[in-house]
Amino acid sequence: MSKPVIATASLAGCFGCHMSVLDIDERILKLIELVDFNKSPINDIKTFTRPCDVGLIEGGCCNTENVEVLRSFRKNCKILVAVGECAVMGGLPAMRNGIPIKECLEEAYLHSVTVAPEDRLIPNDEDLPVILDRVYPLHEVVKIDHFLPGCPPSADIIWEALTALLEGRPLNISYDMLKYD
Protein backbone atom coordinates (compact mmCIF):
# COMPACT_ATOMS: atom_id res chain seq x y z
CA MET A 1 0.00 0.00 0.00
CA SER A 2 1.33 3.43 -0.84
CA LYS A 3 1.99 5.92 1.94
CA PRO A 4 -0.49 8.64 2.83
CA VAL A 5 0.24 11.94 1.10
CA ILE A 6 0.46 15.35 2.76
CA ALA A 7 0.36 18.77 1.11
CA THR A 8 0.94 22.12 2.81
CA ALA A 9 0.57 25.79 1.93
CA SER A 10 1.16 29.16 3.50
CA LEU A 11 -1.44 31.77 2.52
CA ALA A 12 -1.62 35.06 4.44
CA GLY A 13 0.70 33.77 7.16
CA CYS A 14 4.27 34.29 8.29
CA PHE A 15 5.60 30.73 7.82
CA GLY A 16 5.74 30.34 11.58
CA CYS A 17 3.32 27.41 11.42
CA HIS A 18 5.54 25.65 8.87
CA MET A 19 8.45 26.26 11.24
CA SER A 20 6.38 24.63 13.96
CA VAL A 21 5.86 21.57 11.74
CA LEU A 22 9.64 21.30 11.50
CA ASP A 23 9.80 21.80 15.25
CA ILE A 24 8.60 18.21 15.81
CA ASP A 25 12.34 17.51 16.04
CA GLU A 26 13.47 13.93 15.54
CA ARG A 27 9.87 12.86 15.02
CA ILE A 28 10.32 14.31 11.53
CA LEU A 29 12.32 11.20 10.60
CA LYS A 30 9.35 9.08 11.60
CA LEU A 31 7.04 11.40 9.66
CA ILE A 32 9.08 10.98 6.50
CA GLU A 33 8.84 7.22 6.93
CA LEU A 34 5.10 7.45 7.42
CA VAL A 35 4.09 9.84 4.65
CA ASP A 36 4.96 11.31 1.28
CA PHE A 37 4.83 15.06 0.70
CA ASN A 38 3.22 16.55 -2.37
CA LYS A 39 2.65 20.26 -3.11
CA SER A 40 4.41 22.15 -0.32
CA PRO A 41 6.90 24.97 0.18
CA ILE A 42 8.99 22.46 2.16
CA ASN A 43 9.89 20.47 -0.99
CA ASP A 44 9.05 23.25 -3.46
CA ILE A 45 6.54 21.12 -5.39
CA LYS A 46 4.40 23.88 -6.89
CA THR A 47 1.39 22.02 -8.30
CA PHE A 48 -0.55 18.95 -7.19
CA THR A 49 0.66 15.83 -8.99
CA ARG A 50 -1.70 13.42 -7.20
CA PRO A 51 -4.65 13.40 -4.82
CA CYS A 52 -3.60 13.97 -1.20
CA ASP A 53 -4.87 12.65 2.09
CA VAL A 54 -4.16 15.60 4.35
CA GLY A 55 -3.74 19.28 3.48
CA LEU A 56 -2.26 21.60 6.10
CA ILE A 57 -2.94 25.28 5.51
CA GLU A 58 -1.32 28.13 7.32
CA GLY A 59 -2.63 31.70 6.98
CA GLY A 60 -5.99 33.15 6.04
CA CYS A 61 -7.20 34.49 2.70
CA CYS A 62 -6.21 38.09 2.01
CA ASN A 63 -6.18 38.06 -1.80
CA THR A 64 -7.59 36.22 -4.82
CA GLU A 65 -4.55 33.99 -5.16
CA ASN A 66 -5.02 32.74 -1.58
CA VAL A 67 -8.61 31.83 -2.46
CA GLU A 68 -7.51 29.94 -5.58
CA VAL A 69 -4.85 27.96 -3.72
CA LEU A 70 -7.28 27.18 -0.92
CA ARG A 71 -9.90 25.94 -3.36
CA SER A 72 -7.34 23.75 -5.14
CA PHE A 73 -6.41 22.25 -1.76
CA ARG A 74 -10.06 21.56 -1.01
CA LYS A 75 -10.34 19.80 -4.37
CA ASN A 76 -7.16 17.76 -4.01
CA CYS A 77 -7.09 16.88 -0.30
CA LYS A 78 -9.40 14.49 1.51
CA ILE A 79 -8.89 16.19 4.87
CA LEU A 80 -8.18 19.89 5.18
CA VAL A 81 -6.67 21.30 8.38
CA ALA A 82 -6.55 24.99 9.30
CA VAL A 83 -3.21 25.42 11.07
CA GLY A 84 -2.64 28.43 13.30
CA GLU A 85 -4.48 31.59 14.34
CA CYS A 86 -4.31 33.24 10.90
CA ALA A 87 -5.98 30.23 9.28
CA VAL A 88 -8.52 29.92 12.09
CA MET A 89 -9.48 33.57 12.57
CA GLY A 90 -7.40 35.71 10.22
CA GLY A 91 -4.69 36.49 12.79
CA LEU A 92 -2.49 39.55 12.55
CA PRO A 93 -3.24 40.24 8.87
CA ALA A 94 -6.90 40.54 9.90
CA MET A 95 -6.05 43.59 11.99
CA ARG A 96 -6.93 45.53 8.84
CA ASN A 97 -10.45 44.10 8.88
CA GLY A 98 -12.95 46.78 9.75
CA ILE A 99 -10.77 49.43 8.16
CA PRO A 100 -11.89 50.33 4.59
CA ILE A 101 -9.49 48.86 2.02
CA LYS A 102 -8.89 52.29 0.47
CA GLU A 103 -7.66 53.62 3.79
CA CYS A 104 -5.34 50.60 4.22
CA LEU A 105 -3.77 50.96 0.78
CA GLU A 106 -3.32 54.70 1.17
CA GLU A 107 -1.70 54.24 4.54
CA ALA A 108 0.68 51.54 3.26
CA TYR A 109 1.64 53.03 -0.11
CA LEU A 110 1.02 56.78 0.11
CA HIS A 111 1.16 58.14 3.64
CA SER A 112 3.48 55.76 5.47
CA VAL A 113 6.64 57.47 6.71
CA THR A 114 8.78 54.77 5.10
CA VAL A 115 7.50 55.52 1.58
CA ALA A 116 9.81 57.85 -0.34
CA PRO A 117 7.84 60.72 -1.94
CA GLU A 118 8.76 59.61 -5.48
CA ASP A 119 7.53 56.05 -4.76
CA ARG A 120 4.02 57.02 -3.76
CA LEU A 121 1.93 54.66 -5.86
CA ILE A 122 -0.74 52.11 -5.05
CA PRO A 123 0.26 48.88 -6.89
CA ASN A 124 -2.22 48.07 -9.63
CA ASP A 125 -0.64 45.61 -12.04
CA GLU A 126 -2.86 43.02 -13.69
CA ASP A 127 -0.36 40.30 -12.72
CA LEU A 128 -0.85 41.03 -9.02
CA PRO A 129 -3.55 39.14 -7.15
CA VAL A 130 -6.39 41.42 -6.14
CA ILE A 131 -6.55 42.17 -2.44
CA LEU A 132 -9.82 41.16 -0.74
CA ASP A 133 -12.07 43.56 1.16
CA ARG A 134 -10.88 41.87 4.34
CA VAL A 135 -8.90 38.85 5.51
CA TYR A 136 -11.04 35.73 5.77
CA PRO A 137 -10.43 32.69 7.97
CA LEU A 138 -10.29 29.51 5.88
CA HIS A 139 -13.61 28.09 7.04
CA GLU A 140 -15.43 31.16 5.77
CA VAL A 141 -14.21 30.27 2.23
CA VAL A 142 -14.21 26.44 2.02
CA LYS A 143 -15.19 23.59 4.32
CA ILE A 144 -12.44 22.88 6.87
CA ASP A 145 -12.28 19.53 8.65
CA HIS A 146 -9.99 20.31 11.58
CA PHE A 147 -8.67 23.38 13.38
CA LEU A 148 -5.35 23.71 15.17
CA PRO A 149 -5.20 27.10 16.90
CA GLY A 150 -2.00 28.64 18.23
CA CYS A 151 0.48 31.26 17.09
CA PRO A 152 2.06 29.02 16.06
CA PRO A 153 0.40 25.78 17.16
CA SER A 154 2.90 23.78 19.19
CA ALA A 155 4.81 20.96 17.56
CA ASP A 156 2.97 18.63 19.93
CA ILE A 157 -0.51 19.56 18.76
CA ILE A 158 0.61 19.28 15.13
CA TRP A 159 2.12 15.87 15.79
CA GLU A 160 -0.97 14.69 17.64
CA ALA A 161 -3.21 15.87 14.79
CA LEU A 162 -1.07 14.30 12.07
CA THR A 163 -0.72 10.93 13.79
CA ALA A 164 -4.42 10.87 14.67
CA LEU A 165 -5.45 11.66 11.11
CA LEU A 166 -3.04 9.12 9.63
CA GLU A 167 -4.28 6.44 12.05
CA GLY A 168 -7.88 7.42 11.44
CA ARG A 169 -8.62 8.05 15.12
CA PRO A 170 -10.20 11.14 16.74
CA LEU A 171 -7.86 13.97 17.76
CA ASN A 172 -6.94 13.93 21.42
CA ILE A 173 -6.02 17.52 22.26
CA SER A 174 -4.91 17.95 25.87
CA TYR A 175 -5.24 21.17 27.89
CA ASP A 176 -1.60 22.16 27.52
CA MET A 177 -1.67 21.67 23.74
CA LEU A 178 -4.56 24.09 23.19
CA LYS A 179 -3.29 27.68 23.13
CA TYR A 180 -4.36 30.69 21.09
CA ASP A 181 -0.97 32.40 21.41
Place this chain on the structure above:
Amino acid sequence: MAEIRFTIDDKPCTAKAGQTIWEAARDNGVYIPVLCHYDGLKPVGACRICTVRVNGRLMAACTQPIGKDMIIENTAPDLEDMRRALIEMLFVEGNHMCPTCEKSGNCELQALAYRYGILAPRFPYLWPRREIEAAGPHLLLDHNRCIQCLRCVRAVKTKDDKLIFALLHRSGKVRIGLDPELGPRLTEETAQKAMDICPVGAILKKEVGFAVPIGKRKFDAAPIGSETAEKA
Protein backbone atom coordinates in the same frame (compact mmCIF):
# COMPACT_ATOMS: atom_id res chain seq x y z
CA MET B 1 -30.35 29.12 60.58
CA ALA B 2 -31.87 26.14 58.81
CA GLU B 3 -29.77 24.57 56.12
CA ILE B 4 -31.11 24.61 52.59
CA ARG B 5 -30.88 21.30 50.82
CA PHE B 6 -30.62 21.09 47.06
CA THR B 7 -29.02 18.92 44.40
CA ILE B 8 -26.79 19.89 41.54
CA ASP B 9 -26.32 17.27 38.83
CA ASP B 10 -27.73 14.74 41.36
CA LYS B 11 -25.11 15.61 43.99
CA PRO B 12 -26.79 16.36 47.35
CA CYS B 13 -25.67 19.78 48.61
CA THR B 14 -26.45 22.21 51.38
CA ALA B 15 -26.45 26.02 51.38
CA LYS B 16 -26.95 28.96 53.68
CA ALA B 17 -30.00 31.16 53.17
CA GLY B 18 -29.20 34.30 51.19
CA GLN B 19 -26.58 32.63 49.00
CA THR B 20 -26.86 32.66 45.25
CA ILE B 21 -26.85 29.39 43.33
CA TRP B 22 -23.30 30.14 42.19
CA GLU B 23 -22.05 30.75 45.76
CA ALA B 24 -23.79 27.66 47.08
CA ALA B 25 -22.40 25.52 44.28
CA ARG B 26 -18.90 26.83 44.87
CA ASP B 27 -19.09 26.03 48.59
CA ASN B 28 -20.02 22.48 47.62
CA GLY B 29 -17.05 22.17 45.27
CA VAL B 30 -19.11 22.54 42.10
CA TYR B 31 -17.82 24.91 39.46
CA ILE B 32 -20.33 26.96 37.53
CA PRO B 33 -18.51 29.13 35.00
CA VAL B 34 -18.93 32.89 35.37
CA LEU B 35 -17.63 35.75 33.32
CA CYS B 36 -19.41 38.97 34.27
CA HIS B 37 -19.61 37.91 37.89
CA TYR B 38 -16.76 38.56 40.29
CA ASP B 39 -16.84 37.34 43.85
CA GLY B 40 -17.71 40.25 46.13
CA LEU B 41 -19.31 42.46 43.48
CA LYS B 42 -23.07 42.86 43.21
CA PRO B 43 -24.10 40.39 40.49
CA VAL B 44 -25.74 41.84 37.37
CA GLY B 45 -26.41 38.79 35.19
CA ALA B 46 -24.95 40.36 32.07
CA CYS B 47 -23.27 37.47 30.26
CA ARG B 48 -25.42 34.38 30.99
CA ILE B 49 -22.44 32.02 30.95
CA CYS B 50 -23.57 30.81 34.38
CA THR B 51 -26.97 29.64 33.14
CA VAL B 52 -28.19 26.50 34.91
CA ARG B 53 -31.49 24.67 34.75
CA VAL B 54 -33.48 24.83 37.98
CA ASN B 55 -36.50 22.55 38.21
CA GLY B 56 -36.67 22.70 34.42
CA ARG B 57 -36.23 26.45 33.99
CA LEU B 58 -33.12 28.32 32.85
CA MET B 59 -31.71 30.78 35.37
CA ALA B 60 -28.52 32.78 35.86
CA ALA B 61 -26.71 31.14 38.77
CA CYS B 62 -24.89 34.34 39.73
CA THR B 63 -28.08 36.30 40.41
CA GLN B 64 -30.60 33.64 41.43
CA PRO B 65 -30.91 32.99 45.20
CA ILE B 66 -30.66 29.35 46.19
CA GLY B 67 -33.96 27.81 47.26
CA LYS B 68 -35.09 24.79 49.21
CA ASP B 69 -35.14 21.49 47.29
CA MET B 70 -33.98 23.02 44.04
CA ILE B 71 -33.00 20.40 41.48
CA ILE B 72 -30.20 22.05 39.50
CA GLU B 73 -28.62 20.88 36.28
CA ASN B 74 -25.20 22.36 35.57
CA THR B 75 -23.40 20.14 33.07
CA ALA B 76 -26.23 18.88 30.87
CA PRO B 77 -24.94 18.75 27.28
CA ASP B 78 -27.39 21.39 26.02
CA LEU B 79 -26.35 23.80 28.79
CA GLU B 80 -22.67 23.28 28.10
CA ASP B 81 -23.25 23.78 24.40
CA MET B 82 -25.14 27.00 25.05
CA ARG B 83 -22.22 28.25 27.15
CA ARG B 84 -19.84 27.34 24.35
CA ALA B 85 -22.02 29.28 21.93
CA LEU B 86 -21.97 32.32 24.23
CA ILE B 87 -18.18 32.17 24.44
CA GLU B 88 -17.90 31.84 20.66
CA MET B 89 -20.25 34.80 20.21
CA LEU B 90 -18.07 36.95 22.45
CA PHE B 91 -15.07 36.04 20.32
CA VAL B 92 -16.72 36.92 16.99
CA GLU B 93 -18.48 40.09 18.13
CA GLY B 94 -15.23 41.76 19.25
CA ASN B 95 -11.74 41.63 17.82
CA HIS B 96 -9.74 39.10 19.79
CA MET B 97 -6.19 38.64 18.53
CA CYS B 98 -4.86 36.57 21.39
CA PRO B 99 -1.28 36.41 20.05
CA THR B 100 -1.03 40.20 20.39
CA CYS B 101 -2.91 40.52 23.65
CA GLU B 102 -1.20 41.29 26.89
CA LYS B 103 -3.90 39.47 28.86
CA SER B 104 -3.32 36.21 27.00
CA GLY B 105 -2.79 33.42 29.51
CA ASN B 106 -4.47 35.47 32.23
CA CYS B 107 -7.71 36.12 30.36
CA GLU B 108 -10.93 34.59 31.65
CA LEU B 109 -12.66 34.59 28.27
CA GLN B 110 -9.73 32.75 26.69
CA ALA B 111 -9.52 30.42 29.70
CA LEU B 112 -13.18 29.49 29.30
CA ALA B 113 -12.61 28.84 25.60
CA TYR B 114 -9.73 26.54 26.57
CA ARG B 115 -11.81 24.82 29.19
CA TYR B 116 -14.49 24.13 26.61
CA GLY B 117 -11.90 23.05 24.04
CA ILE B 118 -13.08 25.57 21.45
CA LEU B 119 -11.00 25.25 18.30
CA ALA B 120 -12.95 27.65 16.08
CA PRO B 121 -16.22 29.56 16.47
CA ARG B 122 -19.37 28.36 14.71
CA PHE B 123 -20.37 31.95 13.93
CA PRO B 124 -18.89 34.29 11.31
CA TYR B 125 -16.54 37.00 12.55
CA LEU B 126 -18.10 40.46 12.63
CA TRP B 127 -14.91 42.57 12.68
CA PRO B 128 -16.43 45.66 14.25
CA ARG B 129 -14.34 48.77 14.00
CA ARG B 130 -13.47 49.78 17.54
CA GLU B 131 -11.02 52.21 19.02
CA ILE B 132 -8.11 52.02 21.39
CA GLU B 133 -8.12 54.83 23.92
CA ALA B 134 -5.02 56.04 25.69
CA ALA B 135 -6.97 57.15 28.71
CA GLY B 136 -4.59 59.20 30.82
CA PRO B 137 -1.07 58.42 31.99
CA HIS B 138 -1.74 54.99 33.49
CA LEU B 139 -4.54 53.42 31.51
CA LEU B 140 -5.18 51.93 28.10
CA LEU B 141 -8.71 51.04 27.02
CA ASP B 142 -8.90 48.58 24.13
CA HIS B 143 -12.54 48.47 23.10
CA ASN B 144 -11.81 45.62 20.68
CA ARG B 145 -11.66 43.23 23.62
CA CYS B 146 -14.36 44.57 25.94
CA ILE B 147 -17.16 42.09 26.63
CA GLN B 148 -19.36 44.59 28.49
CA CYS B 149 -19.31 42.60 31.72
CA LEU B 150 -19.63 45.79 33.79
CA ARG B 151 -17.06 44.62 36.32
CA CYS B 152 -15.10 47.86 35.96
CA VAL B 153 -18.26 49.92 36.37
CA ARG B 154 -19.14 48.12 39.58
CA ALA B 155 -15.68 47.75 41.11
CA VAL B 156 -13.73 50.89 40.32
CA LYS B 157 -15.11 53.97 42.03
CA THR B 158 -13.77 57.04 43.77
CA LYS B 159 -13.54 57.18 47.56
CA ASP B 160 -16.84 59.04 47.69
CA ASP B 161 -18.44 56.34 45.51
CA LYS B 162 -18.51 58.20 42.22
CA LEU B 163 -18.46 56.05 39.06
CA ILE B 164 -15.27 56.20 37.00
CA PHE B 165 -16.34 53.75 34.30
CA ALA B 166 -19.79 53.76 32.74
CA LEU B 167 -21.71 52.09 29.95
CA LEU B 168 -22.38 54.38 26.98
CA HIS B 169 -24.86 54.04 24.09
CA ARG B 170 -27.24 51.16 23.42
CA SER B 171 -27.35 47.67 21.87
CA GLY B 172 -24.68 47.00 19.21
CA LYS B 173 -23.07 50.38 19.79
CA VAL B 174 -22.66 49.88 23.51
CA ARG B 175 -19.23 50.65 24.89
CA ILE B 176 -17.44 51.40 28.12
CA GLY B 177 -16.53 55.02 28.72
CA LEU B 178 -14.23 56.65 31.18
CA ASP B 179 -15.27 59.74 33.10
CA PRO B 180 -13.52 62.57 31.22
CA GLU B 181 -12.38 64.23 34.45
CA LEU B 182 -11.83 61.33 36.84
CA GLY B 183 -10.43 58.95 34.21
CA PRO B 184 -7.19 60.74 33.36
CA ARG B 185 -6.58 61.41 37.06
CA LEU B 186 -6.59 57.73 38.05
CA THR B 187 -3.72 56.70 40.26
CA GLU B 188 -1.45 53.87 39.32
CA GLU B 189 -3.01 51.63 41.99
CA THR B 190 -6.52 52.23 40.73
CA ALA B 191 -5.37 51.54 37.19
CA GLN B 192 -3.90 48.25 38.39
CA LYS B 193 -7.12 47.41 40.19
CA ALA B 194 -9.13 48.12 37.05
CA MET B 195 -6.82 45.92 34.98
CA ASP B 196 -7.05 43.09 37.51
CA ILE B 197 -10.83 43.20 37.72
CA CYS B 198 -11.29 43.22 33.92
CA PRO B 199 -11.67 39.58 32.83
CA VAL B 200 -10.20 40.32 29.41
CA GLY B 201 -7.51 42.58 27.95
CA ALA B 202 -9.75 45.62 27.56
CA ILE B 203 -8.27 47.54 30.48
CA LEU B 204 -4.49 47.56 30.57
CA LYS B 205 -2.11 49.42 32.82
CA LYS B 206 0.52 51.25 30.84
CA GLU B 207 4.29 50.91 30.99
CA VAL B 208 4.72 47.36 32.27
CA GLY B 209 3.57 44.68 29.85
CA PHE B 210 3.92 40.93 29.35
CA ALA B 211 5.56 40.76 32.79
CA VAL B 212 4.68 37.12 33.48
CA PRO B 213 6.41 34.60 31.22
CA ILE B 214 4.51 31.96 29.26
CA GLY B 215 4.19 28.89 31.44
CA LYS B 216 3.69 30.90 34.65
CA ARG B 217 0.49 32.70 33.69
CA LYS B 218 -2.77 32.17 35.54
CA PHE B 219 -4.33 29.60 33.25
CA ASP B 220 -1.25 28.00 31.71
CA ALA B 221 -1.26 24.87 33.86
CA ALA B 222 -4.86 24.06 34.69
CA PRO B 223 -8.30 25.02 33.37
CA ILE B 224 -10.26 27.86 34.92
CA GLY B 225 -12.47 26.49 37.68
CA SER B 226 -10.02 23.80 38.80
CA GLU B 227 -9.61 25.47 42.22
CA THR B 228 -13.33 25.17 43.01
CA ALA B 229 -13.31 21.44 42.48
CA GLU B 230 -10.03 21.02 44.38
CA LYS B 231 -11.26 22.81 47.50
CA ALA B 232 -14.23 20.48 47.90
